[in-house]
Amino acid sequence: MVNKIKLMFFFCLISVLCSACWSSHEIDTLGISIAAGIDLTESGYAVYHQVLNPRAITGNVETVGTPVYLFTQYGDNLFSATRKIALETPRRIYNAHLRMIILGEDMARNGIKDAIDFFMRNYEFRTDFYFAVARNKTAREVLEILTPLEFTPGLNMFESLKLAQERNGLTKEVNIVELAQIILAEGYEPVLPGIDISSGTADSDSAMTTLSGGKRLFYNGLGVFCDDKLIGWLSEEETLGFNYILGNAKNSPEYVYYNETDQITFELIRLHSKISAALKDEKPSINVKISIEAIIAAMEGDLDISKMENKIIAEQLLESKIKGICQNTVKKAQHDFRCDIFGFGEVIHRKYPDLWKKLKSNWRHEFSSLPVDFEIAVELKLPGQIIKPMFRKEK
Amino acid sequence: MRISRRRIRRSGYTHSSPDQVLYKQLQDNLTRIKTDFGQSDDLVVNCFEWTANPSLSYACIYIDTLVDKDTVNHLSEELMKLKRSPEQETDNLFILMRRQFSSIRDLKTGVKFIDLYAELLSGNTVFLADGNTEYLSIPTENKDSRAIEEPSSQTVIRGPKEGFSERINTNILLVRKRIRSHHVKLENLTVGNLTRTAVSLMYIENIAKDTIVREIRRRIKEIETASILEGSYIEELIKDDKYSIFPEFLSTEKPDTVTAALLEGKVAIFVDGSPYALTAPAVFVEFLHSSEDFYHNFIVSSMVRLLRFIALFLTLLTPSAYIAITTFHQEIIPTPLLISIAAQREGVPFPTLIEAFLMETTFEVLREAGVRMPRAIGSAISIVGALVLGQAAVEAGIISAVMVIIVSMTAIYSFTVPNYEMSNAVRIIRFIFMVLAGVLGLYGVFMGLIILTLHLCKLKSIGIPYLMPLAPWIKNENKDSLLRFPLWSLKYRPFGIRGEDKRKTAQTSMKKGG
Incomplete structure (x- = not known):
C-alpha cells in the first residue's frame, strides 16, 4: 500500500518535471509589441510591429538605439505576416501588451472586418488596446514617429488618447470590443479617432526638435465608418458635438460670446446625455437631453456673474452654443454621410422593435430625415476662484 | 485524540543490575562504586575507617566537578563535631548522621545503587556507614549558571525582558x-x-x-x-x-x-x-x-499581527510569484512595469528560475554563515553580502536588479515571523514553490498552495487541529488569532484546549480551591 502511494507520488512528480516549463518564455526572449499597424499594399497587407527596445527605455542602462524598433512584413493575411517577423529578429513577437493599432487610411477605406476578426480571435491579444486611423497617411508613417516625454510611441498614443477624450472631447477612445459591437449592431455605425502628424519645424537642429525632426503625433477628428469602411471625417467641432451627444466629453472647455466681443469660457465638470425615441404621427423622432454642470474658467468684459440674472444669461448662452454644435453635427451625419454614428437606430430598435423591422432595411435613408431635437440644461456651479470681473471699475 | 505509539531507538546503556541493593560491608560498596565509575578521576571517595570500632567507619562520596566545595567542607566539619559528642544514645553512626543533618532540605536515603548514582550525578554528596544498607544523600549541588539575561532570539520593546537560562x-x-x-x-x-x-x-x-x-x-x-x-x-x-x-x-x-x-x-x-x-x-x-x-494597544497589535500574516505569505510566495509571472504570465504585468523589468532582464545570462535559485541560495548561505561565525566578524559578512554579492552581481549583469529586490524583500519579510522554527519551515517551502513556479507557472504555485493548505489542515498538535480557530472556524476564538481584540472582549480560554474553567474573566476555580 505504502509502496503504491510512493509510486503514485513518483509518477506525479515525473509528470510535473517532464512538462519542462511548457509555454514558459523568459522576458528577455520576447519582443514586446507595443503598437501595431496595418496598411494595404499591392502585395496584400503590410503589418508593422513597434517593438520595445528595453535597453533604451530605463535610465540606468546604457542607452542603445531608439526606444522602439519597427518591424515590417508583408503577407496575404495578418497572422502570417506577423509570424514572418521572426525572419528578421530572434525575439518572439509578444502581443499581450499591445496598446494601439493604427490603420492606414487606405486600409480603413477598404474595410476593417477581417482585421477585427483576427484581433478578436487570436488568444494573445487583450481587448484593452485602442484603434486609430492614420489620417491621410499610411500606418507606417505614424508608427515611425518618435515621441517626447513618453518615449514609447505606442504608450504615448494610448495615454494621450485617453487623456484627450477626458480633457477636451476632441477625440474618442474605441477599443476592439466596442468597435465590434457597434459594427454588429443594427442602426449604429462606428467612428475611430484619426491620428495625424504635424509637420516638423524647419530648423530641425534645435535641441527641442531632435526627435523625428520635430514631427509630432496628434489626434485629429473622428473617422466615420459606414459598415466597416471609412467614408469621411468629422471636423474638430463636429467631434465635440458627437461627444456631447453621446455624453463622452465630460471635461471639455467651451466658450460663448457676450456682447459680441467679450468671451466667457466655461469648463464643463459634469455632462450626462440621454437619447430617447418617440413616435410622432407614426414617424419616429429622437430627443437628446444633455444636462451639463459647468464652472467659469475665464471671463472678458464686465459681466458680473455673481448676479442671478447674469448667471442665467451665461447659462442660456452656453445652452444655445452647445445646441448649435450638436445640431450641426447631426446635420453633417444625416446629409453628408447618411450614416448613423450616434446609434439613434439602436435606440428606436429598443423602444419600438416592431417599427424597427420596417425601418431597418432602409435605415440610411430614414436616418437622413430623422427629426432630432435637443434639450440642453446648463447649470453654472461656481464662478471660479474670483467672483466679480477682475478689472471692472466700480461706479 | 490520536495516540502515538512509536518505537524509539533503544539505547544499550542500561545498568547491569539496576535493582542491586547496597551491601552490608562498607568496603564492598565502595569497591562496587569504584568499579562502576571506573576511570573517572573526579569521583572522590573519602573513607574514614576506625580499626578500633569498625562500626564507626563511614565514607563520603561525591563527584568533585559537580559539587559546591564550600558546602562539602562544611558538611565534613559537621561530621567531625558528631564524632566528638560525648554521650551517644546509639552507636549507629547512620542514625546519628541522619539526625544531625535532619534540618537540611532534600535529605534523601535509599538502598539501591542506581539511585545512589543518580544522587551522585546530580551533584549531591552521599554518605555510607559501615553495616548499613542505606545511603544518605545531602544536596551539595554546584548552582553556578548563567544569570538571567534578555532573550537573544525573541526580543521585545515593551514587556518583561527576562529570559530563561539553562537551569x-x-x-x-x-x-x-x-x-x-x-x-x-x-x-x-x-x-x-x-x-x-x-x-x-x-x-x-x-x-x-x-x-x-x-x-x-x-x-x-x-x-x-x-x-x-x-x-x-x-x-x-x-x-x-x-x-x-x-x-x-x-x-x-x-x-x-x-x-x-x-x-x-x-x-x-x-x-x-x-x-x-x-x-x-x-x-x-x-x-x-x-x-x-x-502589551500594546489592541488596534496597533491587530495591525501588526495582520502585517505578520501578510509578510509570511509574501516571504513564501514573492520569489515564486515573480518567477511565474515573468516567465509564464507576462500579460498580467502592467505595461510600464513590464518595460522596466524587461530592461533589467536584458543581458542577464540565466533563466529567471536559475537566477532566483542562485540568489536565494546565496542569501541562505549568508544567513547560515551569519549564525555560525564569531560575532566580531558579523559586519564583514554584511559587507560581503550586500556590496560584493548584491551590487557587484547587478553591475556585472549576472543578476537583474529586480531579483536582488525580490530576494531582499523575501529576507526582510521572513524576519517578521516571531518564531524561528516557523520561519525555517517557510524558508524551505519557499524553494519548493520556486520550482513549481518555474515548471508550471502560477498554476503550479496554486497547486502548491492547495497541497500546503491540505497538509496544514491535516496536522494536529496533541490532537488539536493545527489550523484552529481558522479551520475549523470558531468565531469566538478568532478574537485572538489574526487580530487581537481588546482584553475585555476575550472572555473565554481557547476551545478544545481549556479544561473545566472556561472563563478568563472570573476565577471560578477559586471557589473550589479557596
Whole structure:
C-alpha cells in the first residue's frame, strides 16, 4: 500500500518535471509589441510591429538605439505576416501588451472586418488596446514617429488618447470590443479617432526638435465608418458635438460670446446625455437631453456673474452654443454621410422593435430625415476662484 | 485524540543490575562504586575507617566537578563535631548522621545503587556507614549558571525582558513567580537512559484539560532514548506528525509567553539544560503571535499581527510569484512595469528560475554563515553580502536588479515571523514553490498552495487541529488569532484546549480551591 502511494507520488512528480516549463518564455526572449499597424499594399497587407527596445527605455542602462524598433512584413493575411517577423529578429513577437493599432487610411477605406476578426480571435491579444486611423497617411508613417516625454510611441498614443477624450472631447477612445459591437449592431455605425502628424519645424537642429525632426503625433477628428469602411471625417467641432451627444466629453472647455466681443469660457465638470425615441404621427423622432454642470474658467468684459440674472444669461448662452454644435453635427451625419454614428437606430430598435423591422432595411435613408431635437440644461456651479470681473471699475 | 505509539531507538546503556541493593560491608560498596565509575578521576571517595570500632567507619562520596566545595567542607566539619559528642544514645553512626543533618532540605536515603548514582550525578554528596544498607544523600549541588539575561532570539520593546537560562529550576521559578497560585502543578520526569535529563511538566489545574495533560505525560514517559539535550528532542520524539516540517510545539525563551500559554490551558515542558520552554498544544496562528501583542494597544497589535500574516505569505510566495509571472504570465504585468523589468532582464545570462535559485541560495548561505561565525566578524559578512554579492552581481549583469529586490524583500519579510522554527519551515517551502513556479507557472504555485493548505489542515498538535480557530472556524476564538481584540472582549480560554474553567474573566476555580 505504502509502496503504491510512493509510486503514485513518483509518477506525479515525473509528470510535473517532464512538462519542462511548457509555454514558459523568459522576458528577455520576447519582443514586446507595443503598437501595431496595418496598411494595404499591392502585395496584400503590410503589418508593422513597434517593438520595445528595453535597453533604451530605463535610465540606468546604457542607452542603445531608439526606444522602439519597427518591424515590417508583408503577407496575404495578418497572422502570417506577423509570424514572418521572426525572419528578421530572434525575439518572439509578444502581443499581450499591445496598446494601439493604427490603420492606414487606405486600409480603413477598404474595410476593417477581417482585421477585427483576427484581433478578436487570436488568444494573445487583450481587448484593452485602442484603434486609430492614420489620417491621410499610411500606418507606417505614424508608427515611425518618435515621441517626447513618453518615449514609447505606442504608450504615448494610448495615454494621450485617453487623456484627450477626458480633457477636451476632441477625440474618442474605441477599443476592439466596442468597435465590434457597434459594427454588429443594427442602426449604429462606428467612428475611430484619426491620428495625424504635424509637420516638423524647419530648423530641425534645435535641441527641442531632435526627435523625428520635430514631427509630432496628434489626434485629429473622428473617422466615420459606414459598415466597416471609412467614408469621411468629422471636423474638430463636429467631434465635440458627437461627444456631447453621446455624453463622452465630460471635461471639455467651451466658450460663448457676450456682447459680441467679450468671451466667457466655461469648463464643463459634469455632462450626462440621454437619447430617447418617440413616435410622432407614426414617424419616429429622437430627443437628446444633455444636462451639463459647468464652472467659469475665464471671463472678458464686465459681466458680473455673481448676479442671478447674469448667471442665467451665461447659462442660456452656453445652452444655445452647445445646441448649435450638436445640431450641426447631426446635420453633417444625416446629409453628408447618411450614416448613423450616434446609434439613434439602436435606440428606436429598443423602444419600438416592431417599427424597427420596417425601418431597418432602409435605415440610411430614414436616418437622413430623422427629426432630432435637443434639450440642453446648463447649470453654472461656481464662478471660479474670483467672483466679480477682475478689472471692472466700480461706479 | 490520536495516540502515538512509536518505537524509539533503544539505547544499550542500561545498568547491569539496576535493582542491586547496597551491601552490608562498607568496603564492598565502595569497591562496587569504584568499579562502576571506573576511570573517572573526579569521583572522590573519602573513607574514614576506625580499626578500633569498625562500626564507626563511614565514607563520603561525591563527584568533585559537580559539587559546591564550600558546602562539602562544611558538611565534613559537621561530621567531625558528631564524632566528638560525648554521650551517644546509639552507636549507629547512620542514625546519628541522619539526625544531625535532619534540618537540611532534600535529605534523601535509599538502598539501591542506581539511585545512589543518580544522587551522585546530580551533584549531591552521599554518605555510607559501615553495616548499613542505606545511603544518605545531602544536596551539595554546584548552582553556578548563567544569570538571567534578555532573550537573544525573541526580543521585545515593551514587556518583561527576562529570559530563561539553562537551569531548569531557575526557569520554573521565573514562571512560578508570575502565577502565585497553588493551582499551578509541576511534575518532574526523567528522560534519557544515559543523560537522565530532568524534564518538568507544568500546567494549571482545571484550566488545562485533563486529557491533554495525560496525553503529554504519557508520550514523554514512553520516550525511550539515550539522550535528551534540548527541548527539540522531546518535540521531535512526541509530535503528532513526525514527518511534517511545521513545528507543533511552541518554543520560547520568554517566561511571560509560557505564563500566558499556561493561563490558556496549555502545558509547558521544561528541559534541564535548555533555555527554551515548550508549550503545547500549539496552533498555527500562535507562531505568528508575539507576547508583546498584549502589551500594546489592541488596534496597533491587530495591525501588526495582520502585517505578520501578510509578510509570511509574501516571504513564501514573492520569489515564486515573480518567477511565474515573468516567465509564464507576462500579460498580467502592467505595461510600464513590464518595460522596466524587461530592461533589467536584458543581458542577464540565466533563466529567471536559475537566477532566483542562485540568489536565494546565496542569501541562505549568508544567513547560515551569519549564525555560525564569531560575532566580531558579523559586519564583514554584511559587507560581503550586500556590496560584493548584491551590487557587484547587478553591475556585472549576472543578476537583474529586480531579483536582488525580490530576494531582499523575501529576507526582510521572513524576519517578521516571531518564531524561528516557523520561519525555517517557510524558508524551505519557499524553494519548493520556486520550482513549481518555474515548471508550471502560477498554476503550479496554486497547486502548491492547495497541497500546503491540505497538509496544514491535516496536522494536529496533541490532537488539536493545527489550523484552529481558522479551520475549523470558531468565531469566538478568532478574537485572538489574526487580530487581537481588546482584553475585555476575550472572555473565554481557547476551545478544545481549556479544561473545566472556561472563563478568563472570573476565577471560578477559586471557589473550589479557596
